[in-house]
Amino acid sequence: MTIFEKIATGEIPAKLVHEADDFIAFHDVSPQAPVHVLIVPRKCIPRVALAAAGDGELLGRMLLATRGIAQKLGVLESGYRLVINNGPDAGESVPHLHVHLLAGRQLHWPPG
Numbered sequence: 001m002t003i004f005e006k007i008a009t010g011e012i013p014a015k016l017v018h019e020a021d022d023f024i025a026f027h028d029v030s031p032q033a034p035v036h037v038l039i040v041p042r043k044c045i046p047r048v049a050l051a052a053a054g055d056g057e058l059l060g061r062m063l064l065a066t067r068g069i070a071q072k073l074g075v076l077e078s079g080y081r082l083v084i085n086n087g088p089d090a091g092e093s094v095p096h097l098h099v100h101l102l103a104g105r106q107l108h109w110p111p112g
């Protein structure tokens with residue numbers, strides 16, 4: 001099981017922000033911005049490049065949920081960035097697809 005599957009089952013604690021039937025959102029343990037939340041499917045899709053056509057609705061629901069999460073955390077108006085790291089060069093460290101939601105400070109572009 002990946003660490004995120006263990007969080008999804010409650011085996012490992014996390015600061016949950018949102019729970020849905022098929023995905024959860026929780027605060028990143030090592031935040032890179034004042035708001036840093038991970039949106040994670042309960043089932044393990046290793047990375048976005050390995051998602052199947054049938055995962056499309058789940059991925060869409062995860063993206064659509066970011067609005068409500070940003071509103072809950074007070075950053076809907078100031079803005080937020082969504083990041084998906086796919087593979088070694090992108091800095092992927094947990095092989096379980098997750099969307100980073102970063103906000104609460106001016107984010108630089110291009111990312112490093």
Ligand code: AMP
Binds near residue numbers: 085
């Ligand atoms: P990535 O580098 O894109 O694979 O992102 C993995 C993220 O998971 C990193 O930002 C880590 O800080 C975060 N992370 C790892 N373990 C935990 C955990 N137990 N609870 C919350 N976030 C975690």
